[in-house]
Each structure stands twice: as C-alpha cells, then as structure tokens.
Amino acid sequence: MSAGRGFTWDFAMALGYAGLAMLGVQFALTARFRRATAPFGIDIVYYFHRYLAVFALAIVCAHYAIVRLYGPAALGSADPRIAPAYMTAGRLALLLFVAVVALALARRALRLEYELWRVTHAFLATAAYALALWHLLGAGGYLDSLWKEALWAGYGAFWVVLIAYVRLVRPFRVARSPWRVAAVRPERGRVWTLVLESPSGARLQFAPGQFAWLSLGVSPFAMREHPFSIASSAARPERIELSIKELGDFTATIKDVKPGETAWLEGPHGTFGVDLRPQAPGYVFVAGGIGIAPIMSVLRTLADRGERRPLVLFYGNRVWERVAFREELDSLARRLDLRIVHALLEPPQEWSGERGYIGREVLERHLPAARAQLEYFLCGPTPMTLAVERALAGLGVPAARVHSEIFEWA
Amino acid sequence: MLRQTRAKWLALATALLVALMAAVFAALRNAPRAPERAPASAPGSDAGRRAFEHLGCTMCHSIGGVGNPASRLDGVGKRLDRGELRAWTTGTGIAAERLPAGISRRKAAARDDPQLEALLDYLERSKQ
C-alpha cells in the first residue's frame, strides 16, 4: 500500500496546510522589518498582505470544499456537542477568517473607525489562527513525529521571535530616540506642520519622499502610530517636519500639540522619490491636496542640492485660499528650474490658471515634447492618482516611469 | 497603482504556486497509482455496520464506499485477526503505540460500547 490516501484527499489536506502557512506569513508581512522590506518598498508589502489574504482564504475554503464534496463523512456532525473539538475549531477558524477578510475589505463602507478596526483585526486574526492550528494538530495525521517536532519547534520559534519583535523590540528601538516638538506651524488648507527636533541631536537620514510612522501623545508600545510623509528637506536630517491635514480623530489633535511634547518616529520607509531615479533628464510631480507633503520634501531637497534639471509641478486643489505652501512654492520656483501649474476646482473670478481636475488636456498643455523620458511622481487622492496614471499612459509615458504614493492603503 | 497591481499578481502567483505544490505533493504520495478498486459492497447491513457509523469510524475510514474514502478498511478482515482488529478499533495494544495519542483517545470510546463485538464481526467479515 502506498503512503497516499488518494489524490483528491491528499490534495485537500495539503491545501489546508498550505493555506495555514500562507496565513502565518501574513503576520510577518505587517511586522515592518525595515531591512527586509526596504528593497521593495513597504507599501507593496501591505498590498501583498491584502491580496494574499484573499487568495489564502480561497485556498482554505478549497480545503474545506473538497472534503465536503469528496468525503463528507470525514466532516462528521457540525453540532459542536457531538463533533470533536478540533473539528469545531476548524469550522470556527474558517468563519473567523471569512469575517477578518470581509471586515478589512468593507471597513470603509461600514464606516468602522480605524483604530477599532485595527485592534479587532489583530485580535480576530490571531484567534482564527490559533483555532486553525488546533484543528491541524487534532486532524493532521500526516507528519511523522520527528518531522513534526522539528516543524513545530521551528514554527514556535518563528512566533516567539515575531511577537517579541513587533511588541517589544521595534517599539523599544523607536522609544530609544525620542523627538521633541519644536513648533506647530499652521499652513493653508487645515494643514499643520509639526516641527520635530531631537534633544539628543540624533538625525533621521532619509531620502526625500519617504515617510515615517509617528507616535504622538501615546508611547510607541501602545502601537497607535500613524504614517506621515516627511515634508522637510533631506539635507536637514536633524529637523524633521511633517505636514498633517486635519481629516479625522488623530489628525485633528495636531493643532493643539504644544512645543516640548515628545514624539517618536519609526522610519524612514518607502520607495517614493527621485533618489531611486537619479538618471532622468527631468522630473514631473503631480500633487492633489495634502499629497504635496512628500513632494515638498523632494523640491526642498533638490533646491538645497542646487538641482538644475527642469521640473514641472501640477498641483490640484479646491480653492486658491487653501493651497498649502503656495508662497513657498513660488520661492522654490526661483531657486529651481521649476514650473508650477495650479489647477483649481472652484477658481476665483479672475483665475487664469487651469480649472477642474488634472487630466490629459492639462498635462498635455504643459508637458515638454520629450515627456516619455521624464520620471513622474504622483501623490494625492486615489481617484486623482488613477486618472493621472491613465492620462499619462494615453500620452505615451511608460508605466515604469510613473510612481504613485498612496495615502490610503487600508 | 502599478505597485498595487504588481502586488496583486505576485499574490496570485504565490497562491497558484502553493496550490501547484499541494497538487505535486498529493500526486507524489499517490505515485505508483494504486488501482482504484471499486468499493466492495458492504457485507450485510447489521448492528456492526450501524456501529461503524454511529461510533464515528466513518469520519476517518470507509467500508463499501460508506465513510471517509481517505482510509479504506475494505478487506481489513483478510489482513488483520480479531485481536488486531480489536486493538485498532479501541486504540489499545499495538495500535496505541502506532496511533497519535489524540486518535487513540477517540477510539477508546469504542471499548465499552455494547456493539463492539458486532462491530468486530463486521470488520472481520470485510474480506475484499
């Protein structure tokens, strides 16, 4: 007799193991190991986390569905009073996984508060995972004992390291270099710039366009940090500025922050910015609203570096009075070979600039003929980013030259 | 959104690769294809057969196509004598050594069942 139990059965079981292994990786993906994620950019890691969840769930569902169709007897009774506990655990795990994924995808539609969702997400996912492991231990008769022990030992070690890293090591490292709020500067358009300096003279070496996670008002161990682009010049790593738009609970508190308060930064992260594309003959930036923040960092840095290449900035806003940094942009335009194209949704009477959303016509009017050689950096509301990406593709700009920073990952 | 699209394809590719690996694993384990015997018809329908179902043996085993096809006990009466059958059914003796502890514990429920002897008769009669 061969070791097999029939292809269908073994396939279903292997899918169960594989699905669980994939879901285990999910926890590591959001641990923000900086060195491991830096080469890809952490945003792609988060997207991967989101899509992998859906596909891993499909695999786990396939595991269940195949058994259900091929050997329903193996499932036994679904009544938890009769069914063995590990089978009930498996059923519960499946339901919880579905709930975790559904909640994550429908969070916005359900208007679930972010912090609440984040805690629920972590809790449900961990509970589901623990139940699934229980199910596997009870139902899995596959591995012989030596392999099993090695596998569990390795797995246990993985979890201990991961939890220790996320809960202790990472917050500890962040907590070790506190920053002090030096000033809170109001900008146009309900934006406040948080100026941070390190009391110990520490520096945050970053590339312009990168971002950091900010803990303010709570310690890094509370794990209630928010991501913000660094808006200041990379030539001044000892003085970090974050420009924050009032959008929700946390961002509404920035205006009341007092100089002297302690803040913590975890970063830098991200691959947005010109430093990864140093060879381009010129750069084009497209910002919508607070999407200007990382682009301010790039422009300020380029000015500090004495950049001579031609630059174009398309900057979309609703009304002229709320265009953040417009005065400073004018002075940057004198230090750089920078052309600024403002587009307003609700322009004043005498407005001679662009109107409406930034689209194909606006881009075409202001881009140089050699537009396909330039590198493009987009940051703004997701609909703007999508529309501009489509327009640029239509204008013959290769997709590989278009880089988008999205503020709404989750 | 190029990066988002890339992440999506990467995740899909990962999932397909994993599913493929699962299929290869299953194919290898079942390699020299054991000829799929048509399940022998269940020998008689009696107390033993009912016990096979109500004691939950069907969650892991099948006889005559009834139960979990992953572990077929068709013909077990030819290979094992009554003592061995008793050991495997109740998770005692040699079976206790070879079975994972959790499964032995579950099988222990059959030890005091009034239908145990009928169940063993049934297994013993399964010769093909």
Ligand SMILES: Cc1cc2nc3c(=O)[nH]c(=O)nc-3n(C[C@H](O)[C@H](O)[C@H](O)COP(=O)(O)OP(=O)(O)OC[C@H]3O[C@@H](n4cnc5c(N)ncnc54)[C@H](O)[C@@H]3O)c2cc1C
């Ligand atoms: C890479 C990146 C860079 C960013 N840079 C800037 C910037 O320079 N300036 C700026 O004003 N905003 C920036 N944001 C957006 C900023 O992080 C959110 O606006 C802020 O976290 C909202 O928090 P809230 O409690 O005020 O709003 P809420 O009303 O609680 O949340 C509004 C939305 O913001 C998102 N969000 C909330 N909390 C978090 C969190 N802890 N982590 C991730 N997302 C969250 C959620 O999608 C939520 O639905 C950036 C976001 C990302 C991902």
